[in-house]
Amino acid sequence: DIQMTQSPSTLSAFVGDRVTITCRASQIVYNWLAWYQQKAGKAPKLLIYKSSNLESGVPSRFSGSGSGTEFTLTIDSLQPDDFATYYCQQYKSNSTFGQGTTVES
């Protein structure tokens, strides 16, 4: 199985901050990497697919980068609605999620 490791596990930030979350894969996943946002009591929401493609309807302050084993999700100018938990997911071989990163105020 491919293991996904996110860092940090928790991140404290303010509105307007630039936030970066990192995801590392235990094997090369090329660009088969997605990012999700989940709020308490809600289903996850797809933000980024194939490492850097913004899902339709997702604000442009979200961006993704990376390939191979190292990936990054960046939120430019954090908004109040962005406080949530974020997960990376590899889908190169079956599917595995990272353990999550909670962005808190």
Place this chain on the structure above:
Amino acid sequence: QLVQSGAEVKKPGESLKISCQGSGYGFPYSWVAWVRQMPGKGLEWMGSIFPSDSDTRDSPSFQGQVSISADKSTNTVYLQLSTLKASDTAMYYCARQKAARGSFDLWGQGTLVTVSS
């Protein structure tokens, strides 16, 4: 959209089948995944199915513990859990995949399963 069946409360040892019905897109021709989220924990992929021909892909972590099936005539996929344990208490989500190798772009609302004596 994907609409899941309602919350369930079961006793240990019982079995359970939860459903996920799709509408508004070519349901039989998109893979559908099941994802578990235990209380306060992260997301775990359990397996996926292609409703058109019921081709399935199982997570090694859940093999033998769950069964995924589909009824393309009703645009529904199912997740069966057998011999339930307290540790099966979780939220279960279905989600549409963009492709056979694809991210999950449409999610059901989740089905909360509680296993308690």
